[in-house]
Amino acid sequence: MQTPTHFDVFVADGFVLTELAGVVDVLRLVNRISARPIFEWHFRSLTGGTINSSSGAMVSTTPLPARPNADYFVALGNSDANARDLSLGATIATYKSRQARVVLLAEAASRYIAETDDEAGLHTTHWENRAVLSERYGLFETQSALAADTGPVITGAGMGATVDLMLSLAGHHVPSTVLMTVSDVLLHERIRHHSTLQPFSGQSVLATGDAALDAAIALMQNNIEFPIPISLIADETGLSKRSLERKFNRLLGTTPNGYYRALRLNKANNLLLNTDMRIHEIGLACGFPSGFTTIYRETFGVTPNAARRKGRTP
Template sequence: MTDCASQSPILVDIVVADGFVLTEFTAIVELLRTANRVTAKEAFRWRWLSKRGGVVGCRAGITIDTHPFDNKHTAQYVFVLGNSDPDAPDLSMRKTIKAYQWAGARVILLSEAASRYISETGEQLMSHTTHWENRALLNERGTPGMGSNALAADDGQITTSAGMGATYDLVLGILGDHLSAAAVATVTDIFLHETIRTSSTLQPFGGKELSRSGNRTLDQCIELMQANLEEPLRISELAGYLNISERSLERQFRKHFGTSPNAYYRELRLNQANTLLLKTSMSVRDVGLACGFSNGFSTLFGRHFGVTPTALRRARGPAG
């Protein structure tokens, strides 16, 4: 921890593009603002930037007035936000990233900004991560390597992150480098953020052991389901792996989730199909096969979501 009492404010640049993720923006700004309130001083100062400056809007319809890039590069931290479109031209900013790095800034790329950086480097390294939804697009396009499934990863030069809710953990971690433990705990309590997750914490669908029900058997069952979306296991097979009867598994799902194991499993696969339709250019047929639907995919999808896969793909627009 660095004592900020007699120091200048820590400078933070927040770089956005049209369609930026509001969750990520508010996580950064509100945590820094609250840190200043808790410490009763301007411990942090920030500004938001874009390539051309001016009004930039997020997907939620909120707009902010940004400064254009300049050559000052005085910020100690630079956050580049995702914007739901990994192919957005404004996310291609390796020259700007390099300029900040040369100036000694810590550069943090969130979600789509991270996946754009990974695609432009040409390889998914274990020292790089992005949101698990973006991993599907990288894999579909044949970007070599496996990449990390952690919330954040640092390759010694740049930090890539899943973004979204993990942005809170990243910013709280930065606060811990500059404020007292008591101040950080107070900020954490204000946001009702019970635990600051470490960067190595795994994302869902990244091997993380989640507690969905408080029931270890059910949690193990769900982990098996998530690991076998493309080639679904029969319920009898799931019960066999768990060493319980099908009737017992059915009863426990009804008690905790109000649905059957089959229905829960089918919804997991449909939700994955929804992600692939929105995030990749895979054909509708290939999406269905990738999620374990050898036939009847469009009918099941339309019945569940109220829109056909083709209509959803058509309505998503260029930003995904």
């Protein structure tokens, strides 16, 4: 019988449970449908023992081996982008030297991008982390795709896109019919390609049923940090400013300015509650060069600092 392909799945305190399930359930279902052990996996951490996820679930781990024999090393994202355990340079080098493929998700990917000399433009991470990389490190060229494959290292957005990435990897070891069955069991209606853009990458298409309105929204999404005038958005979509305002009011119940402002504030709120970026950095990244705290308080009823301390969505 053929030796199973082995995955070492690395977790640190605060790991994202969604990503753990995305990795393991694909492997588990491939084994079930194939009626033989195509894959095996071990949960790893720096020191071993019980590791807690950001949602409170726990997983039992063994320490990283000095001489790994895994075919894949997968590092999960984390609720704490600054978690020391995500500095995996030496570990990645060890696995690469043993001919293992390295898969880094979300915060693990962004830490790798920030800490190596590899070109940022070759890699991707979750859109929240892209903002941190651009604001803090000046790395503006990271991709907005779900995943990026440079050969020995694959970087990915993580979260729900973990299933797509794992199905793609599994496709190197099992027939496409097995993958489609796994996808059906997961109620995953299609396997998205690595190059698929993240839904909030600044490039997504929102179908409102109106082509001009969709184009206007796409322009807004693509210009979060440096907002452009509504009059220019109207010109780019072939409408008068007044016609654009009527479309927003009729189909979305708001004004173009109100929608644009809410879009930027929602992104700011996500960055505030899910990254460690400074308040001023978040304001700049979302097109509020001044007065961000006042605007945030007026919208959410609490200051950014207070919202971050409470760790809740306003």
